[in-house]
Amino acid sequence: MNEQLSFYMKNADYTQIDRAQLTPMMQHYIEVKEQYPNALLLYRVGDFFECFFQDAVTVAQELELVLTSKESGKEIGRVPMTGVPHHALDRYTALLVEKGFAIAVCDQVEDASVAAAQKRMVERKITKLLTPGTLTEEGMLHARRNNFLTSIVIAGNHWGLAYTDISTGEFYTTQSQNLESLALELLRLHPAEILLPTNAPDLGSMLRPGEKSDSIPDFLPENFCYTLRSQTQFSAGEARNQLLEYFRVRSLEGMGCSNLPLGVRAAGGLLFYIEETQKAHQVPLQTLRTYTLNDYLILDPQTRRNLEIIQTVRDGTYHGSLLWALDRTCTAMGGRALRRWLLQPLLEIKGITARQDTIAELIQETNLRDELRQLLRQIYDLERLSGRAGAGTANARDLKGLAISLVRLQELATLAQKGNSPFLRALQSVPSDLEALGKKILDAIVESPPQHLGEGGLIRSGMDEQLDQMRETFEKDKQWLAHLETSERERTGISKLKVGYNKTFGYYLSIPRSKADLAPENYTRKQTLTNEERYITSELKERETRILTAKDDLNRLEYEIFADLRAEVGEKAQQIRDISRAVAAIDALAGLAELAVYNDYCRPEMVEGRCLSIKEGRHPVVEQTLPTGFFVPNSTNMGYEEERDTPDLIILTGPNASGKSCYLRQVGLIQLMAQIGSFVPAQAAKLGISDRVFTRVGAVDDLATGQSTFMVEMNETANILNHATSHSLILLDEIGRGTATFDGLSIAWAVAEYLATEIKARTIFATHYHELNELASILPNVANYQVTVKEMEQEIIFLHQVQPGGADRSYGIEAGRLAGLPPSVISRAQQVMGQIEKHSKIALGLRKGIIKEMKDNESLIDQLDIFET
Ligand SMILES: Nc1ncnc2c1ncn2[C@@H]1O[C@H](COP(=O)(O)OP(=O)(O)OP(=O)(O)O)[C@@H](O)[C@H]1O
Incomplete structure (x- = not known):
């Protein structure tokens, strides 16, 4: 910063300035700023939106803009200033909101020349208040991702949560206990903004991701944007009234939330916030729906990350994720639905079967699928467009896109009548007034309407x-x-x-x-x-x-006619959105059908119980990245039952890079795909419902939280052992590698033993500790599998085939040689290994309690003397 500028910086804090000495415009700026102390204020001056004082410093820093200064009064001198051209406002505010700032936009609301003629200051007002969770503008939203605003109310160990995406109108609430599950639910939703009621002095402020505050309890995830709100709006009475008033109902019973007091408080408080931020725009939310955490398969954040469901672990990109591999949707609504499904797999066979039936029909009826997808491509984002119409912010192009889609809906309904499966049936009748409304708009609005309203050229002749x-x-x-x-x-x-x-x-x-x-x-x-x-x-x-x-x-008249049409759409927003949900679902399912056809997926048989049987399964993502036919399919049979010789726990060994991790994930992904109703990459599959999928994969230092590799590993393992049930699926890729060999082996042994004997969850445990293979000879529900390689004189050929039996070596030294370790290091390593193998003898056995249990089991009694310690 140059010397002169640093001089102006003394004026960055306006509270230290004698306001009476400021120019009238600056006095007004501060007046407005004081109404929105926690937002960055962008203030229209001519062709620019300008910021002054500390906001200027922040904005210049965050957007890498030049920080300059402005003369602000004789006695005051210059104050820090920065600005953005008015036509680029959306681009810059989008960047700031993405960084977690709230923005107040103060625009000129009259023609500057009128004010100039009357020799007075031009009138300005706050026209927009943007916060990360309340965006509706197209350019600021990710088309294929929801933008959730969430609010929470905590009472002891109980909590209520409400969330909405105001751009699509979905609005949900739930209530539960156990604060850990609240954190998990927040991590699943990944809200853009969380409202938290508080009495703390920093009330009203917005904390950007990672920012610390005493008002945020420790158990809440740190990496979100929190807005601290007044407790009053979240009180039972205020919140309830707000809901009743908003939905114009007399009781909340119809919404199913009369017995969810905390959920109601969260939902009501959230409505207050929307009202406050949206100002003149009435946001049309859909009816409040309730849900419970038990409706869906639980995926903790590690599992979502490790299975790379929506982004890859390596670089956080969409490309290479499961969603990337599965998404063949034609509309943004369908894309968002598929994403939601993947983060909320189902637990009820009925719901899964309905989706499967629809996919099956669309696979069978190729023409129907093709025509459907072709039509879907012509349908715009009805959910968001109808929201903007309802809020009065849609422009003529938005309305035109919406009208085209409304007309297409009728064609879609006619097409859906050719099918018989549940989701096609749901689309078979579209209210005829929607088509009529679409046609009316198309008749009224010109072919290519201008971007801005108010400049005419919107309405065709012959309309009015x-x-x-x-x-x-x-x-x-x-x-x-x-x-x-x-x-x-x-x-x-x-x-x-x-x-x-x-x-x-x-x-x-x-x-x-x-x-x-x-x-x-x-x-x-x-x-x-x-x-x-x-x-x-x-x-x-x-x-x-x-x-x-x-x-x-x-x-003016053209605008009035347009606004009337827009309001007419707004009145039907709820109806349009109901149908949009059906359109989104059919789009997601038609995409999954397309995927199943081109990738040769099968329909999994979903059953009660713990069976996990996959014939010739493939990894859905790796398969797509390899040339056709290169992926080696492998089968899996798990879920111990006396009459079937299938294990609960598989100890999976094999050399480095042989395909253990890939196999492990493949099983998890197939289970997950099956529970969203999708077909799966296998020849055949019979799968029981899993209540949770757990993973412990790789070792990544969590530097952000200052935890060591080993501590992260142990935390994740503890989480699994404390929460898994016999209906969970657990995928463990190495445990105990981050510590001394014997410590690690001991922990790995104890964990495997606990899983197989106490929890009896279906588990695949990939490991380089071959000693664990001994467990299979003691416990009936444990089996050894290995990923095979072919040993040649100079190299190892990876066969990627999973077969019964344990591997006896890891070929780690060969891997080192292939990686280019110096020959002297390799030969020394071979020498050291020879010595270790000669001298070490590890005695292992089972826990005392288990030995007693097993003594009752005749078939195992012979083996006890070898292992008893
Ligand atoms: N079934 C398969 N068919 C074809 N290629 C495969 C298969 N399984 C794995 N691969 C390929 O082998 C590579 C290594 O696989 P993976 O990472 O699963 O090995 P690993 O046994 O877990 O190794 P490490 O023990 O070093 O972690 C993968 O990147 C993948 O490209």
Whole structure:
């Protein structure tokens, strides 16, 4: 910062400045800023939106803009300033909101020239308040991702949560206990903003992701944007009234939340916030729905990350994730639905079967699928467009896109009538008034409407009698004026007669002074110049007044007609959104059908119980990244039952890079896909419902939280052992590697033993500790599998085949050689390994309690003497 600027920085804090000394504009700026102390204030000055004082410093820093200064009063001097051009406002505010700031936009609300003529300051008002969770503008939202605003109410160990995406209108609430599950639910929703009621002094402030505050309890995840709100709006009475008023109902029973007091408080408090931030725009939310955490398969954040469901672990990109591999949707609504499904797999076979039936039908009926998808491509984002119509923020292009889609809906319904599966049936009837409304809008709005409203050119001719008449008169007047010179020359015989215009008295007729005596009677002299006389006529004045006001009147009328149409759509927003949900679902399912056809997926048989049987399964993502036919399929059979020889716990060994991790994830992903109702990459599959999928994969230092690799690993393992049930699926990729070999092996052994004997969850445990293979010879529900390689003289060939039996070595030293470790290091390593193998003997056994249990089991008794410690 240059010296001069640092001098102005003393004025960055406006509270330290004598306000009376400031210019009137600066005084107004501070007045507005004080109403929105926690938002960055962008204030329109001419063609720019400007920031002053500390906000200028922050904005310049965050957006890498030049920080300058502005003269703000004789006694004060210059204060820090930065600004953005008014036409680029959306781009810059989007960047700031993404960084977790709230923005207040103070715009000029009258023509600056009017104010200038009256020698006063132009009127300005807050026209927008943008916060990360309350965005509705297209450019600021991710088309294929929801933007959730969440609010929470905590009472002891109980909590209530409400969330909405105000751009699509979905609105949900739930209530539960156990604060850990609250954190998990927040991590699943990944809200753009969380409202937290508090009495703390920093009330009203917004904490950006990672920012610390005493008001945020420790158990809440740190990496979100929290807005601290007043407790009052979350009190039972206030919140309930707000809900009743918003939905114009007398009781909350119809919404199913009369027994969810905390959920109601969260939902009501959330509505207050929307009202406050959206100002004039009434946001049309859908009816409040309730849900419970038990409705869905629980995926903790580690599992979502490790299975790379919506983004990859390596670089956090969508490309390479499960969603990337599965998403063949044609609309943004379908894309968002598929994403939601993947984060909320189902637990009920009924719901899964309904989706499967629809996919099956769409696989079978190729033409129907193709036609459907073709039509879906022509449907715009109805959920968001109808929201903008309802809020009165949709422009003519939005409305046009919406109208095209409404007309297509009817075609979609006709097409859906060819099918019989549940989700097609749901689309078979679209209220006919929606199509009529679509047609009406298409008839009314011109082919390519302008971006801005208020400048005319929106409405076609023949739509509105008054508009047509005004346009006709306007055209006639213009033509009359255009011909006036010729017609008056003819009438008067004065060849030098002219029509002119000046600011003082508008249009006039001018005649050379020498011909002034020829001026007709209806001419009224207005001005005499050296060489000419200027006249007006009453007709000229009449037409002039009409011409000058007609353009404004026309624009105003066009806008009114448009706004009426928009309001008509707004009234039907709820109806449109109900159908949009069905469209989104059919889009997601048609995409999954397409995927199943082209990738040769099968319909998994979903059953009660713990069976997990996959014939020739494949990893859905890795398969797509390899050339066709390169992926080696592998089968899996798990879920111990006496009559079936299938294990609960598989100890999976094999050399480095042989495909253990890939196999492990493949099983998890197939289970997950099956529970969203999708077909799966396998020849056949029979799967019991899993209540949770747990993963412990790889070792990544969590530097952000200052935890070591080993501590992260142990925390994750503890989480699994404390929460898994016999209906969970657990995927463990190495445990105990981050510590000394014997410590690690001991922990791995104890964990595996606990899982197999106490929890009896279906588990695949990939490990380089071959000693764990011994467990299989003691416990009936444990089996050894290995990923095979072919050993050649100079190299190892990876077969990627999973077969029964344990691997006896890891080929770690060979891997080191392949990676280019110096030959002397390799040969020394071989020597050391020989010595270790010769001298080490690890004695392992089972826990005392288990031995007793097993003593009752005749078949195992023979083996006890080898392992008893
Ligand atoms: N079934 C398969 N068919 C074809 N290629 C495969 C298969 N399984 C794995 N691969 C390929 O092998 C690579 C290594 O696999 P993976 O990471 O699963 O090995 P790993 O046994 O877990 O290794 P490490 O023990 O070093 O962690 C993968 O990137 C993948 O490209």
